Amino acid sequence: MSTSAVLDPPDTNADTEEPVQAAAVVSVLDRYRRYRQTYQRLYGPTRYDRRTRALTIRAHRVYAVMMPPLLEEATHTALRNRRLPIYTVGGNLIRWVFLTACPTPVDDLDRLEIEILKVPVTAVGAGVELALPTPGDPWREWMYGLPDTDELPRFAEVVEAAAASRSRRG
Numbered sequence: 001m002s003t004s005a006v007l008d009p010p011d012t013n014a015d016t017e018e019p020v021q022a023a024a025v026v027s028v029l030d031r032y033r034r035y036r037q038t039y040q041r042l043y044g045p046t047r048y049d050r051r052t053r054a055l056t057i058r059a060h061r062v063y064a065v066m067m068p069p070l071l072e073e074a075t076h077t078a079l080r081n082r083r084l085p086i087y088t089v090g091g092n093l094i095r096w097v098f099l100t101a102c103p104t105p106v107d108d109l110d111r112l113e114i115e116i117l118k119v120p121v122t123a124v125g126a127g128v129e130l131a132l133p134t135p136g137d138p139w140r141e142w143m144y145g146l147p148d149t150d151e152l153p154r155f156a157e158v159v160e161a162a163a164a165s166r167s168r169r170g
Helices: 017-043 071-078 107-119 155-169
Strands: 045-048 054-058 063-067 087-088 093-099 120-126 129-132 141-142
Touching: 017 045, 017 054, 045 129, 063 071, 063 155, 071 093, 071 155, 093 155, 107 155
Parallel strands: none
Antiparallel strands: 045 054, 054 129, 063 093, 063 120, 087 093, 087 141
16 A cells, blocks of 8 residues: 555655654654554454545445534434544535444334435445545544544434434424
8 A cells, every 4th residue: 555645745845844744744644554443443344445545444334324514413412412433524515424333123224214315314334335534634534533432323323313303403
């Protein structure tokens, strides 16, 4: 794996700037290693995708629910503002991504699919490659810092909270 694809440090000829840039590169590399190790420990095999410039995982042990602006804050409030593994995806329209546990056999998947259709959310799971926040790429950022536990909210809980939030907003 080439680390230059992750970092793309700016070119410089100034002798005084090189030590500062070298320290910044080392800092990003250290964070990158820590993120990758954490993702592997919490979520399973992790790889770097050059196209998205992000560390990715396959959604097997982890699902995700993506939400548009306004709905995500109401959903988080409905989930009692817990420090959940949530990250933002930037661009013109910021989205929040809630990592969740996989649906369980006791979840009513037919009902959850209907709830998802009523609410402007996207559910990601069952083998889809999921791009996670990666040092050196500001496109995705953790809301509460790098997760340190494998505790995830239930998929049904997040979908139901989003649906309830949407109905309260009208």
